[in-house]
Amino acid sequence: MTPLWLTIEQIKALTGRQMPTAQCRALDSMGIKYLTRPDGSPIVGVDHFRQATGCAPPAAEGDVEALARSYQVRGRGGNVVSISEARKA
Numbered sequence: 001m002t003p004l005w006l007t008i009e010q011i012k013a014l015t016g017r018q019m020p021t022a023q024c025r026a027l028d029s030m031g032i033k034y035l036t037r038p039d040g041s042p043i044v045g046v047d048h049f050r051q052a053t054g055c056a057p058p059a060a061e062g063d064v065e066a067l068a069r070s071y072q073v074r075g076r077g078g079n080v081v082s083i084s085e086a087r088k089a
Contacts, residue, residue, distance in 0.1 A: 006044045014044075
């Protein structure tokens with residue numbers, strides 16, 4: 001079963017900080033959202049971390065919409081289009 005939260009050790013490695021307040025500042029600067037425990041230490045959801053860093057797992061087989069979103073590119077004029085639409089242009 002996949003864990004829901006990054007471990008304390010993973011958060012320390014990610015932020016390079018030991019103190020919870022410094023970890024929160026580092027996460028803020030990276031744009032990673034977190035919850036705060038009563039002791040002030042941050043809690044980071046694994047799924048959010050993967051999405052925020054572009055490391056989201058591939059879409060489940062049969063999830064066509066998620067698969068299509070994962071293969072979007074910037075077309076002419078900067079618009080987001082699917083790869084199939086980009087090839088037509």
